[in-house]
Amino acid sequence: MSFKFEKLIIWQKSMSFGEDIFILSQNFPKDEAFNLTSQIRRASDSIALNISEGSILQSKLEFRKFLGYSIRSLAEVVTCLYKAKNRKYISEVNFEEMYNDSYNLMNQIIAFRNQIKE
Template sequence: MSFKFEKLIIWQRSMEFGEEIFQVSQNFPKEELFNRVSQIRGASDSIALNISEGSILQSKPEFKKFLGYSIRYLAEVVTCLYKAKNRKYITEKDFKKIYEESYFLMNHIIAFRNQIK
């Protein structure tokens, strides 16, 4: 027995992505705990949260709207990543890796959303 969203690859990938963001944000300075750390973790968690919420008992247009929210939260994470890179909280290598994953995830969410008729 499982929820519908658990079978969605975009949900599975967004769950993994959130955990990766959690790990990398543990290296941010303590003074960013209630600013950048809280923001990037909340935004990355909201990607999967909106996918799951939108998939349960929602109309197709409503589900598409929730997927749009996920995409917006992903854009927020990317902006936080730029801030973290510019402030030297993460390396260029870590930035590139997570940026590529962000781009991949965004394209998959958009493609999935475009298939919903």
């Protein structure tokens, strides 16, 4: 027994991505707990949440819309990564790794969304 979204590679990868962001953000300063730390965690979690929500009992058009929300959340994560790098909370190496993961995940979500036809 499983939910439809559990079989989606984009959901599986977005779940792993969210965990990687959580681990990375554990090193942010305590005074960012309610700001950047919270924002990047919520945005990264929102990627998988929107994929799962959109896949259940939705029309193809609605599912495409929720995948768009996931892509927007991913863009938000990238902006937070820039903020973290600029504030010296993460190294250039960490930034590049997560940036590349973000870019690859975005392209996979877009490719999946483009396969969904009305």
